[in-house]
Amino acid sequence: MSQAMADWLQHPLLSIALSIGAYLAGLRLFQRLGSPGWCPPVLIAALLVALLLWLLRIPWPAYQRGADWLMLLLGPATVALAVPLYQQMHHVRALWRPLLVCLPVASALAAFYAIAIAWALGAPPLLLASLAPKSVTAPIAMGITSTLGGSIPILMGSLLITGVAATTFVTLLGRWMHIEDERLLGLALGVNGHAIGTVRAFEIGPTAGAFASLGMTLTGVLTALMLPLAWHLAA
Amino acid sequence: MQLLHGFLWLTAFWLAGNLAVELGHLPLSPGVVGLMLLTLYFIARGRVHGTIAKASQPLIMMLAMLIMPGVVGVFQVLDQIGTHWLAVMMSLTLGTLLSVASTLWLMRRLLPASPRGEDS
Known part of the structure; x- marks a missing residue:
């Protein structure tokens, strides 16, 4: 894989897009499965992200750097x-x-x-x-x-x-x-x-x-x- | 623009909470202090600030997505749990069974019965 491609895959905005996309897909799958209580949408989304990170060979710290921007919003969301x-x-x-x-x-x-x-x-x-x-x-x-x-x-x-x-x-x-x-x-x-x-x-x-x-x-x-x-x- | 206005308020209350935690060396998270300060502010005003309510709704709806990256991290730390998996699983399942039983028992004894069919 070329360096340019690796940089693109590790950009913080890609992590953010991946998280939002996986969450929306998780929600839809959850409804498709008949809203099972034992498998909340967050779990489906997390599994999807883990799978994508593995498939695209994105290192965990690179994903986390981008996801930290999202998690920063947890502060005002808690308030x-x-x-x-x-x-x-x-x-x-x-x-x-x-x-x-x-x-x-x-x-x-x-x-x-x-x-x-x-x-x-x-x-x-x-x-x-x-x-x-x-x-x-x-x-x-x-x-x-x-x-x-x-x-x-x-x-x-x-x-x-x-x-x-x-x-x-x-x-x-x-x-x-x-x-x-x-x-x-x-x-x-x-x-x-x-x-x-x-x-x-x-x-x-x-x-x-x-x-x-x-x-x-x-x-x-x-x-x-x-x-x-x-x-x-x-x- | 109301959204931004409300978001500014929420961020300001978080920052106030952070300042209180830092200056007071409180063993609390800034978000919780901000949450309490904002609740007290609402109680003092006697109503919810319209712009804050507008900004709160989308943020609360996004909460599950905001914590999701943390859930992905579980797969990275499974080896840290390693030999203690039984302690973790017992603490989570048996602990929750006991606390649900205690809560239901305690509340049935203490909560006054509501008239049937009343939507309180």
């Missing part, structure tokens, strides 16, 4: 989550007492179980730091993991598996415990399954969706506040 959060504030005002107890406990437990199990099975600190924010929505979780000194790629895989697992378990346990209250199912989906759970909650109904996005955002903020402090105290 933008304040808009849906504020729009759900009336639920918080109406139910502030149970939420004040439930949400901190539930989000602390989600992180605690993950750390305790991995620690008991002998995982090193790098892995613990990458697993701890597994129930937090990706943009916030990435911030937490880099604060703790974990690995962002391992975190991303963990988020994906957790989202799919949470969606499955809420459906199964909800049926088993005879829970039909949309607010409850929505909160459980948002607190444990971040964005993947929230998408499922919107399929159940608008109330479940609203409570899921509320649970997701508040879990993210609470975990971002509590986890790094707890980590510093424990370390």
Whole structure:
């Protein structure tokens, strides 16, 4: 391959075009497959990008240089989550007492179980730091993991598996415990399954969706506040 | 131009969050601090700023695409997980099962029952 061709393949804008193209293709394939919960569009898109990088022999660092430009937008996009959060504030005002107890406990437990199990099975600190924010929505979780000194790629895989697992378990346990209250199912989906759970909650109904996005955002903020402090105290 | 206007606001709140993190040596990510500052600003104003809402919508819809390059990275670090794959899988699946069970149990006990059919 000529040098000119290699330069063209490693241009940051090619990474950006590849990412956007793969994401759009992932969305379309996802709908074609009948929107399977176990295989979100992000996963399809990521597999497509990995395949293309391998086929075109684009080195991973070259792709990452371009993708970093895209991921820079995660900053303002995280701040933008304040808009849906504020729009759900009336639920918080109406139910502030149970939420004040439930949400901190539930989000602390989600992180605690993950750390305790991995620690008991002998995982090193790098892995613990990458697993701890597994129930937090990706943009916030990435911030937490880099604060703790974990690995962002391992975190991303963990988020994906957790989202799919949470969606499955809420459906199964909800049926088993005879829970039909949309607010409850929505909160459980948002607190444990971040964005993947929230998408499922919107399929159940608008109330479940609203409570899921509320649970997701508040879990993210609470975990971002509590986890790094707890980590510093424990370390 | 409203889009740019709103984007400028979001970026300014992120930068404010970043400044707070740097100056205060906070163990927080700038995005989360910016998110909290913006929520407080909305609460103080009593409404959502129209231009910020306009810029937020497309950014939130793009979130999944923005994190996608991070997911591609998983394939690069599989060897880092290596021998610890069982710990990782147990932590993710069993941990999530336990936390879903605890959340549902806790919330069923604490959340007041809503009248049936009411769309709250």
